[in-house]
Amino acid sequence: MEDCVFCKIIKGEIPSTKVYEDEFCFAFLDIEPVNVGHILVIPKKHVETIDKMTKEDLCNLNEGILKVSKGILKIADGLNVMQNNRWIAGQEVSHVHFHLIPRYEGDGYKFNWVRDEGVTEEENKEFLEKFGKFIS
Ligand code: AMP
Ligand code: ZN
Secondary structure: OOOOHHHHHHHOOOOOOEEEEOOOEEEEEOOOOOOOOOEEEEEOOOOOOHHHOOHHHHHHHHHHHHHHHHHHHHHOOEEEEEOOOOHHHOOOOOOOOEEEEEEOOOOOOOOOOOOOOOOOHHHHHHHHHHHHOOOO
């Protein structure tokens, strides 16, 4: 896609620090890392969000994610894998990407997930009724 920063990175039109590439995926260092070795793994095919991917697209991308994860876990003490979809969930670049964030003893980095103790059984029931129509 013409105006996509990640498509430009794949084509080499924008510089990046490539760490891995195969037929389906491209992996490079995040320009604003959360931690040392923060890597983004992206599909070569432009897709905006995970729900727009085919099973085959995702399986192909998973090979790259697996390879990079194994490499990170040889060096780091832990690993967070994160993937944001749509603006409300923190997605800034509209080309599917997986954040692979190495974790190190004492790095002090934590996901600031605030647990919502107000979620009720009724709300979850309503959610599952809608969700059930789309899953089989
Ligand atoms: P997200 O907020 O999940 O959409 O993450 C987008 C990520 O892309 C951010 O962590 C950015 O730092 C990263 N990013 C944006 N532009 C570039 C770039 N040119 N090279 C490397 N990483 C980038
Ligand atoms: Zn793209």
